[in-house]
Amino acid sequence: MKSTIEELHAFVTIVDSCSIVMAAERLGQTTSGVSRALQRLENKLNVTLLERTTRKLKLTQEGQxxxxxxxxxLNDLAEAEDALLKSDIDTxxxxxxxxxTPFVLHVIVPLxxxxxxxxxxxxxxxxxxxxVIDLLEHKTDVAIRFGELHDSSLHAKLLCRSRLYIVASPAxxxxxxxxxxxEDLSQHALLGFSQPTHLNTWPIQFNGDDFIAQPKIKASNGETVRQLAIQGVGITCLSRFLIEDDLQAGRLKALFEDKIHLHYQKIHAVYYxxxxxxxxxxxxxxxxxxxxAVYL
Incomplete structure (x- = not known):
């Protein structure tokens, strides 16, 4: 009996997920159903594709x-199915x-x-x-990543570059x-990030190095930092996509524009x-x- 597409899909998903349980979640099936699909495939081929222990799965040489x-x-099948679509609108x-959250609210949602x-x-x-999340673990097709990329298992498409601004409210x-x-910043309330901490490095020189803010109030979310700045709580450093409308409307004012060294944060779409x-x-x-593209 020949292998089925469903069995191949189950096998590949198990490998990509590094777990039968995770593969079942991704496929919307029961764990036992996915496990049985793998067993059927191995029985048909009369080989062991994956060595299973209580802690991990490991591909055999035949499995690789x-x-x-x-x-x-599976890729050829997907490509053939796409080719049969009459036009993009049928996709x-x-x-x-x-x-x-800030990129979703200020960039994706309006589009x-x-x-x-x-x-x-x-x-x-x-x-x-x-x-940063694991795309496979979270069943994600595409993620937006900021700054330099380090995961070689991902493809990336540069979407735009976004300038950093040091800002505060008029109030x-x-x-x-x-x-x-x-030097004057030590006398002010600074707003920043609890993580990742590299976001607290501002594009202005202090004693020959980039200024590293010591925030009085920290948040893990850029939208929270933005709202704190608008409410007059302190000075912060944020990306253009997040505060461009605020600068134009006068809710925030840019500081040190004559001293800042222009730093553009790369923003990529990444996928497995x-x-x-x-x-x-x-x-x-x-x-x-x-x-x-206007921001490239």
Missing amino acids: LFLEKSRKI FGLIRVDSA IQEFMQQYPNIEIELNNHDQ YLEQNGVPQSP RQEHLPKRVRLFIEFLAEKL
Whole structure:
């Protein structure tokens, strides 16, 4: 009896998830059902594809060889199915997107209606994590990452670059004065991030090095820091995409514009390495890249 597509899919998903339980969650099936699919596949092939212990799964030599062939079969099938779609507007399916809350609120949400009008059969699930997540573990199709990338298992598409600004509200500056030099910042209330801490490095020189803020109030979410700044609680450093409207509306004022060294934060769309990217995911990434190209 020949292997089925469902069994190949189960096998590849187990390997990618490093867990039968996680694979079952990704596939929307029971753990026992996925386990049985793997057993059927191994019985048909008369080989052990995965060595199972109570703590981990490990590909056998035969399993590694079969994995490469299985991926190609599944990728070719997905590519063939996409090719049969009459046009982009016919593309359907769910895209799970993950990003830090501020980028979702200030960039993705304002663009969603236009994307849905162009591709009415695609569904979107927006998830918010302010820290880096494992795409496979969280069943994520595409994530937005900030700064330099270090995960070689991911493909990346540069969407835009966003400048950093040091800002405060007019009310705060009126009450506490406008700092004229980095040294003056020690006399002010600073707002920053609990993690990642590198976001507390500001693009202005202090004693020959980049200024590292010691925030009086910290938050893990950039939107929280933004709201604190608007309410006049202190001075902070935030990315353009987050505060551009606030600067234009006068809710925040940029400081040290004559001293700041321009630092542009790279923003990428990342997705798990695979030979054939699902068309719905490719269309979403291309849409974002087109809309944000003005900031490259």
